Amino acid sequence: MKFIAMLRTAESHGFPPPALHEGMAALAAEARTAGVLVDTAGLLPLATATRVGVVSGELSVNHGPFDEPMPLGAYAVYEVASRAEVVEWTRRFMDLHRRTWPGWEGESEIRQVFGPEG
Numbered sequence: 001m002k003f004i005a006m007l008r009t010a011e012s013h014g015f016p017p018p019a020l021h022e023g024m025a026a027l028a029a030e031a032r033t034a035g036v037l038v039d040t041a042g043l044l045p046l047a048t049a050t051r052v053g054v055v056s057g058e059l060s061v062n063h064g065p066f067d068e069p070m071p072l073g074a075y076a077v078y079e080v081a082s083r084a085e086v087v088e089w090t091r092r093f094m095d096l097h098r099r100t101w102p103g104w105e106g107e108s109e110i111r112q113v114f115g116p117e118g
Helices: 018-033 083-100
Strands: 002-009 037-042 050-055 058-063 072-079 106-112
Touching: 002 083, 018 037, 018 072, 018 083, 072 083, 083 106
Parallel strands: none
Antiparallel strands: 002 072, 002 106, 037 072, 050 058
């Protein structure tokens, strides 16, 4: 089963502290060794984003910044045996933030991927 965990956090927090970077690298290495981490990356701020959409039957292209209280800040794609397994990896990721970045707030949304390879 393939899942994507998307991290949402206010961009006003700034860049993560070194202890969080180190912890995330170790957690990612552990998940890769376990064979469950497919891909992970941080995302640049909304000011660099572009949205392409359809409104009233017309295509629209809009460039950031966009006003969202908790935009996407990162993602991880997991290939796991169960939802409980991806929840545990994501819980560990969020606990790492809690322990190494005082005052930080955010949430991760986990969604199952479907399609030919999901």
